Amino acid sequence: ECSCNLFRAAAEAGPHHILKMYKTNGSVVNISPRLEANSEDSYYRLEVVASDLQSVAMPPELDNMEYRLRHLESKVIEDVGKTSDIICELKSHVESFKRKLESVEHLSWMGLFKDDGDQQLSKSQKPKTPQLSVQEEREQVRRKFLNMSSLQVTEEVRELLKTPLFDNWQWEEAEMLVLLQVMYTDLDFLTAFHIELEVLQNFLFEVYCHYNSIPFHNFQHCFCVTQMMYGLIWLTDLRNKLGRIDLLIMLTSALCHDLDHPGYNNVYQINARTDLALRYNDISPLENHHCAVAFGILSKPECNILKNLTSEQYKHIRGGMIKCILATDMARHNEILNKFKVMQPVFDFTNKEHKEVLMKIMVKVSDISNEARPMAVAEPWLDCLLQEFFNQSDTEKLKGLPVTPFMDRDKVSKPSSQTNFIRFVLLPLFTELTKLFPCLEQHILEPVRRALEYYSDMERASKGEGGSTKP
Numbered sequence: 001e002c003s004c005n006l007f008r009a010a011a012e013a014g015p016h017h018i019l020k021m022y023k024t025n026g027s028v029v030n031i032s033p034r035l036e037a038n039s040e041d042s043y044y045r046l047e048v049v050a051s052d053l054q055s056v057a058m059p060p061e062l063d064n065m066e067y068r069l070r071h072l073e074s075k076v077i078e079d080v081g082k083t084s085d086i087i088c089e090l091k092s093h094v095e096s097f098k099r100k101l102e103s104v105e106h107l108s109w110m111g112l113f114k115d116d117g118d119q120q121l122s123k124s125q126k127p128k129t130p131q132l133s134v135q136e137e138r139e140q141v142r143r144k145f146l147n148m149s150s151l152q153v154t155e156e157v158r159e160l161l162k163t164p165l166f167d168n169w170q171w172e173e174a175e176m177l178v179l180l181q182v183m184y185t186d187l188d189f190l191t192a193f194h195i196e197l198e199v200l201q202n203f204l205f206e207v208y209c210h211y212n213s214i215p216f217h218n219f220q221h222c223f224c225v226t227q228m229m230y231g232l233i234w235l236t237d238l239r240n241k242l243g244r245i246d247l248l249i250m251l252t253s254a255l256c257h258d259l260d261h262p263g264y265n266n267v268y269q270i271n272a273r274t275d276l277a278l279r280y281n282d283i284s285p286l287e288n289h290h291c292a293v294a295f296g297i298l299s300k301p302e303c304n305i306l307k308n309l310t311s312e313q314y315k316h317i318r319g320g321m322i323k324c325i326l327a328t329d330m331a332r333h334n335e336i337l338n339k340f341k342v343m344q345p346v347f348d349f350t351n352k353e354h355k356e357v358l359m360k361i362m363v364k365v366s367d368i369s370n371e372a373r374p375m376a377v378a379e380p381w382l383d384c385l386l387q388e389f390f391n392q393s394d395t396e397k398l399k400g401l402p403v404t405p406f407m408d409r410d411k412v413s414k415p416s417s418q419t420n421f422i423r424f425v426l427l428p429l430f431t432e433l434t435k436l437f438p439c440l441e442q443h444i445l446e447p448v449r450r451a452l453e454y455y456s457d458m459e460r461a462s463k464g465e466g467g468s469t470k471p
């Protein structure tokens, strides 16, 4: 079926139908002007996933709030004889939240990732295709992963894997696991650290299982960050500048750095007084958790890729990974960048302290490197990030918690979010790393500068059109 037939089918489905388009591998296709032409081998499949926007289920918090308001109203009427203004005002707030959430639901169906929105739909609205349970889906991924051999990965793909040009959206989970295996083997970690292939595969699979299906901080993000770290190692020739053990620390930290991320950031954890904030005394609760989950996985002998190392080596790797993963807390961004800046003029690869800061910087750069990728790869990531941001700020509003401004759908837009992030976070960080490795100019600085231009143009266009900063 060619794309125009698909759009005809979409139009025929009518205005109250929500459709999703799938690739042959089952991944959802982002419907955008850059949509690639389909072919007989890679046809698109269109599916009606919900048929009536009005009946989208509301979160229980909101239903509960509405119920309590009605109860309160009837009590006030009993006592005073009429509804008070404040109750009318609260009722209208709840109504407006409901309307907003309806439009959020609508947007989530257009998202790129697999169906998180499903959780909020009633049974009758769920997609008609049989849905696998999480357990079944994981088992399928495990089978596919183990049935594939890393030898099937061509030289061309192996080379692309060493650059920021790699397109994560073309690969399904099992394939990403194979590519991660390739990264560990091509850096000679298996021979250097006596890692058995089966143990590496168990470890990678467990890592995959411990990422949640959320819009941004999911296994795909883990893959991208690890792949960027892998690329940076090759592009900067770090194999000849640092010890193999340091490379293992950096790659494994990237892999584990967001394990079991719940989709709500540290500020939320602290304000909502979650179990994580309680456990870690408000000190980088998420990063502490990611790291603890990583070592929980490694504590199982069948997954322990470090089991054949001496206790000295194990201690060194554990210490290094803890430092690198804790360094991904953006609250510490300036502290770490400033340390690196001070070392820059006299950077010494044999100095332990210098090395440690460089390793943290490399993990941080990889973590926030989406904009260093081609625009067609990077832009869908921004949609995922904003979806997670908006989800958090909506929850903060519902729960009466302080609303994180850069996550507030009423305050940020795609271009405003990106121009600020690129100007104030990405360019200063990437420029500093490029001073140490000038070859990175073309690989990460230039694409980020192009992205800044792209989003600045978009911002100007949206201001011109509507006279406001939000398109």
Ligand SMILES: Nc1nc2c(ncn2[C@@H]2O[C@@H]3COP(=O)(O)O[C@H]3[C@H]2O)c(=O)[nH]1
Binding pocket: 217, 265, 328, 329, 330, 367, 368, 369, 370, 371, 382, 385, 417, 418, 421
């Ligand atoms: N606006 C914006 N923020 C980003 C981008 N990439 C990463 N971030 C932010 O950087 C943070 C890095 O740590 P987190 O994963 O906690 O959350 C991430 C986001 O808040 C991006 O492309 N745009």
Ligand SMILES: [Zn+2]
Binding pocket: 221, 225, 257, 258, 367
């Ligand atoms: Zn991350």
